[in-house]
Amino acid sequence: MKHLILSTLVVSSLLAIDGEKVYEKACASCHVKMISKKETLKKLGTLKAPPMIEVSNQLKGNIKIVDDIDDMIHRGVVVAFIKDYVINPDVESSMCHAMALEKFGVMPSQKGKLTDEELDAVAKWVYDYYIGKKF
Numbered sequence: 001m002k003h004l005i006l007s008t009l010v011v012s013s014l015l016a017i018d019g020e021k022v023y024e025k026a027c028a029s030c031h032v033k034m035i036s037k038k039e040t041l042k043k044l045g046t047l048k049a050p051p052m053i054e055v056s057n058q059l060k061g062n063i064k065i066v067d068d069i070d071d072m073i074h075r076g077v078v079v080a081f082i083k084d085y086v087i088n089p090d091v092e093s094s095m096c097h098a099m100a101l102e103k104f105g106v107m108p109s110q111k112g113k114l115t116d117e118e119l120d121a122v123a124k125w126v127y128d129y130y131i132g133k134k135f
Contacts, residue, residue, distance in 0.1 A: 019125025022118045023052070026110065031055065037135055049107060050100045056130035062095045075127050082123035086110045 023033070030049035032040075040051055050058075059078050085093060089107045096104070114122070 017117050017121040019121035019123075020129065022114065022122040023125055026114055026118070027052065027122065030107070034133070040135075044103070047104075049104050050096060051135065052126065053130050053133055054100075054135045055096075056126050057133075057135055058095050058097070060127070060130075075124075078127050079120070079123040082126055083119050086114070086119060086123070 023031075031052040032047065033052055035043070035051045035053065040047065040054075059081060060074075063074070063078050063081060065074055065077060086107075087109060088111075089109055091101065091106050094101060094106060110119075
């Protein structure tokens with residue numbers, strides 16, 4: 001029985017979807033992965049969407065949890081927001097700066113373009129990859 005459980009865990013980890021690869025496949029054509037504010041201002045005319053580092057930081061800063069004593073709870077709420085927003089984007093729930101909304105508009109829905117597993121993996125990657133990184 002122990003071997004079956006261990007084998008299942010090993011196979012599950014090998015089959016896990018890489019969030020960064022999902023980002024590269026589905027998000028990178030619009031959202032730049034890493035860029036400074038200074039470089040963003042230089043390239044503003046050519047960007048299709050806000051840089052992903054700024055998206056991640058905005059979400060983490062804007063989504064507040066009462067008595068936020070547990071980072072994992074905060075992560076779970078932000079990940080859930082990302083997953084919903086990617087499928088159901090709208091101006092009322094957008095957390096972009098007004099200038100970004102004016103420049104880029106609301107992103108198009110990605111409904112049907114990502115599996116649930118890919119969506120989960122990329123949402124977790126957007127949260128985790130940018131921990132400690134500043135725009």
